[in-house]
Amino acid sequence: MVQIDNILPLVSKPGRYSGGEYNICIKDKNAVKLRFAFCFPDSYEIGMSNLAMQILYHCLNASDDVWCERVFAPWTDMEAEMRKNNIPLFALESRDPIKDFDIVAFTLQYELCYSNVLNMLDLAGIPIYARDRGDDCPIIIGGGPCSYNAEPVAEFFDIFSIGEGEEALPELSALMVEMKDNGSYTREAFLRRAASLGGFYVPSLYNVEYKEDGTIASFTPIFDDVPAIVKKRVISDFNDPKFIPTKPYMPFIDTVQDRITAEISRGCIRGCRFCQAGHVTRPIRERSVDCISEAAQKTFENTGYSEVSLSCLSVSDYTKVDELCDKLLEWTNEKNVSLSLPSLRADSFTRELMEKSGAVRSSGLTFAPEAGTQRLRDVINKCLTEEDLLNAVRIAFDAQKTTVKLYFMNGLPTETDEDTVGIADLAHKVIDAFYANPNHNRRRQPTVTVSVACFVPKPFTPFQWEAQVRRPELERRQMLLRDSIHSRKVRYNYHSAEVSYLEAVMARGNRRLSDVIYEAHKQGIRFDAWDEYFDYNKWMECFATCGIDPDFYACREIPEDEILPWDFIDCGVSKKYLLKERHKAYAGDASHSCKDGCGGCGADKMGECLCRSQK
Amino acid sequence: MSQPKVTFKYYLRFKKFGTAVWISHLDMVRTFQRIFMRAGISIVFSEGFNPHPKMVFAVPLPLGASSDCELLEFRLESERDPAYILQRLKSVCPTGIEIFSVELAERKFTDICYASYDFTFSDDVLPAIGTVVEHFNARPDAVVLKKTKSGEKEKDIKPCVGKVEATNFGIRAILSVDSENFLGPELFMTALNQTTEALGMPRISPRSVNRTSMLLKNMISTF
Numbered sequence: 001m002v003q004i005d006n007i008l009p010l011v012s013k014p015g016r017y018s019g020g021e022y023n024i025c026i027k028d029k030n031a032v033k034l035r036f037a038f039c040f041p042d043s044y045e046i047g048m049s050n051l052a053m054q055i056l057y058h059c060l061n062a063s064d065d066v067w068c069e070r071v072f073a074p075w076t077d078m079e080a081e082m083r084k085n086n087i088p089l090f091a092l093e094s095r096d097p098i099k100d101f102d103i104v105a106f107t108l109q110y111e112l113c114y115s116n117v118l119n120m121l122d123l124a125g126i127p128i129y130a131r132d133r134g135d136d137c138p139i140i141i142g143g144g145p146c147s148y149n150a151e152p153v154a155e156f157f158d159i160f161s162i163g164e165g166e167e168a169l170p171e172l173s174a175l176m177v178e179m180k181d182n183g184s185y186t187r188e189a190f191l192r193r194a195a196s197l198g199g200f201y202v203p204s205l206y207n208v209e210y211k212e213d214g215t216i217a218s219f220t221p222i223f224d225d226v227p228a229i230v231k232k233r234v235i236s237d238f239n240d241p242k243f244i245p246t247k248p249y250m251p252f253i254d255t256v257q258d259r260i261t262a263e264i265s266r267g268c269i270r271g272c273r274f275c276q277a278g279h280v281t282r283p284i285r286e287r288s289v290d291c292i293s294e295a296a297q298k299t300f301e302n303t304g305y306s307e308v309s310l311s312c313l314s315v316s317d318y319t320k321v322d323e324l325c326d327k328l329l330e331w332t333n334e335k336n337v338s339l340s341l342p343s344l345r346a347d348s349f350t351r352e353l354m355e356k357s358g359a360v361r362s363s364g365l366t367f368a369p370e371a372g373t374q375r376l377r378d379v380i381n382k383c384l385t386e387e388d389l390l391n392a393v394r395i396a397f398d399a400q401k402t403t404v405k406l407y408f409m410n411g412l413p414t415e416t417d418e419d420t421v422g423i424a425d426l427a428h429k430v431i432d433a434f435y436a437n438p439n440h441n442r443r444r445q446p447t448v449t450v451s452v453a454c455f456v457p458k459p460f461t462p463f464q465w466e467a468q469v470r471r472p473e474l475e476r477r478q479m480l481l482r483d484s485i486h487s488r489k490v491r492y493n494y495h496s497a498e499v500s501y502l503e504a505v506m507a508r509g510n511r512r513l514s515d516v517i518y519e520a521h522k523q524g525i526r527f528d529a530w531d532e533y534f535d536y537n538k539w540m541e542c543f544a545t546c547g548i549d550p551d552f553y554a555c556r557e558i559p560e561d562e563i564l565p566w567d568f569i570d571c572g573v574s575k576k577y578l579l580k581e582r583h584k585a586y587a588g589d590a591s592h593s594c595k596d597g598c599g600g601c602g603a604d605k606m607g608e609c610l611c612r613s614q615k
Numbered sequence: 616m617s618q619p620k621v622t623f624k625y626y627l628r629f630k631k632f633g634t635a636v637w638i639s640h641l642d643m644v645r646t647f648q649r650i651f652m653r654a655g656i657s658i659v660f661s662e663g664f665n666p667h668p669k670m671v672f673a674v675p676l677p678l679g680a681s682s683d684c685e686l687l688e689f690r691l692e693s694e695r696d697p698a699y700i701l702q703r704l705k706s707v708c709p710t711g712i713e714i715f716s717v718e719l720a721e722r723k724f725t726d727i728c729y730a731s732y733d734f735t736f737s738d739d740v741l742p743a744i745g746t747v748v749e750h751f752n753a754r755p756d757a758v759v760l761k762k763t764k765s766g767e768k769e770k771d772i773k774p775c776v777g778k779v780e781a782t783n784f785g786i787r788a789i790l791s792v793d794s795e796n797f798l799g800p801e802l803f804m805t806a807l808n809q810t811t812e813a814l815g816m817p818r819i820s821p822r823s824v825n826r827t828s829m830l831l832k833n834m835i836s837t838f
Contacts (some may be wrong), residue, residue, distance in 0.1 A: 004823075008637060009679050015642065020634025022649075251644055252638045252709075304652030304707075335652075336660070356720040 008082040015253035016044035019092040022250045027067040029471025033103040041116035044072040049257035058245035069093040089124035104138040109144035111506035112528040118521035126201040149459040149566040154203035155514035163232030199233035231570040234606045238285040246298040259307035262296045268313040269594035276458040282603035284610035293327045294427040309340045316348035325356040347388035364403030378590045402444040411455040411469035424484035444480035449491045454500035459566045467557040468504040495519035498536040504554035510565040527605045622690040624720040632681040635711025653707035659690040682826035729830040734821040736785035748781040757806040
């Protein structure tokens, strides 16, 4: 156990490191067989808000043999104190150094956390490269969205868990307990058996050959018993209450999400062509109304939270959304608990939904048209019309709302200046819709906030082959949009093209990037997801030092017959389907939603999908 | 206009220690709102656009300090047995928050004039404490910079010091907590370190600070 009481008074927000939060899991370390450190490679506030970590903490601690504890990236002031006082990275529950744990897992939620992973390993005193770790070192696991192409960090991890971890991680833990119990455990033997457990990718068991141009020539397992294709895991029963954490740990300090998060579905019926989450989380499954409501009510009793937030990719696409809201409102109203429905789609937005949700109290609503013209929305398969959006804002304005937030993307495939200017036009039309409504709010003026991200081509999307538009051109389009906005009632903000560029490099990177990330770590790079720490020039120097051209990963249109670094992963959705969708995009054809019949993406082979049960 | 509601006022006493000392004052408010919610005790909400459970802490406690004598006031719409409330609340508290009494409020928080604090120092500092305290007590004044809403202000905090004595663990100090003359343990330490500086000694800082009692005007009777 490390001593931190003397340094806690010296750092900001000591509650990030103190532990002792309500509903955490404390076990007798002498009575458990496996110590599991679940690391979130970003600040406490971000990590404590993450639902996946909450779920897996719950599933792992369900076993008497395993004690799973939380670890977050210490903020820079704490890191400095820890280094000064030789305090290694420790787990919050026991304050034991994680280098003495059996398994250290990192959830990789976004590419910009990679530098933090290395820094945390370093702070823990664990060798950063997997090849430098011996039998006495913990096994380092990665999981989460980025594990669908974790090749850039492949050299640092022993295992990646692909897909849903609720059953996979306890199985892996059980395997380790078994091998340590019967004396057969060595790092090598364990990794070999883990590789054939299903859903686990062990990078050291695959050999990558490159062509002279830097593209992949072959990607093959080293041994015959190692699967050539790693199939992602999908849980056996999405409605099984044992997967739902109803005693979530609760932070004392203010965090991003500090409320009951009720997960209502996985997968998305829409298939927006830029969206990775919408594809890799298929098959589409919905939790039953009763299951959701019971779990949420139990969670309320165990937490005392005053808000329930529904969580999934698109709340209003949940088949029985009205019934669900009514069921929840039966008890939430009485307990003074509010209900919030984030991620509403403009085309399924109704006055009833708005009134049921906590949106009644707030002054505005948020929608994501993603593109400025119908043509481009068809290309990206965001099947939302201008009329849908204007209808939705009319409902909102009629209900005296005054603020609307609109999310868009810049640099989408086939985008022209007309599409960019179209974003401004749409924003102006929303303002016009406000004044056209005779019943609009007379006390406050309308505000439309236009928030524009840069398109990042992501693995396992129909746009995985696309080139990212180069930075100067992206920035020109950002300025074009700025100059096209004439109304002072429209607020405009946009993402940094530099950050999006690094994201694109990492998202489609291969193993050769590991050395660049290591170099970045050596240069002190960390907390890339934070504006105040992101240093573009420093990153570019690291690429130069390693002789790697980042444009190769971000700005190159990948030929359709090229071997992709992530081709060996089966996420359910087939490459054939992604290609078909890509070609439809270029033809300007939208695809119907899975509710209107199966689109043949292939994910249904992983389990029952909503598209089959619907018709 | 609706009639003002008749409500019942209670005091709750609790200890704060261990990891809970790192819960700030603001976070304590939220922590207690949730303790009440979990216990199924619905306390009176504030009126207005964004109603929230109404509660008042007697005297703020600085981050990092523990306490044996925290006090919280809350209201109920109907009278409940304090023993029942206590039992409900006790079962849903986080580690380091130990509620030991619930009572119907009969006095006013404004009766609290002083609080007593124990400052524990490490062994290497202890031998010097007697001299520091002696010199501090002999000072005619102790002017320090006090942060206020409108910036920093010089203030003589000597009149806010009730009593300071050296003990075998360090220092026991009785400090004023009434709103006009509030003196927290941190500012007290600043003033004390003016004395160490004058004596040519290094700065001292306690290993731990614990509030032991809330006192009435006579500095003897506890609230």
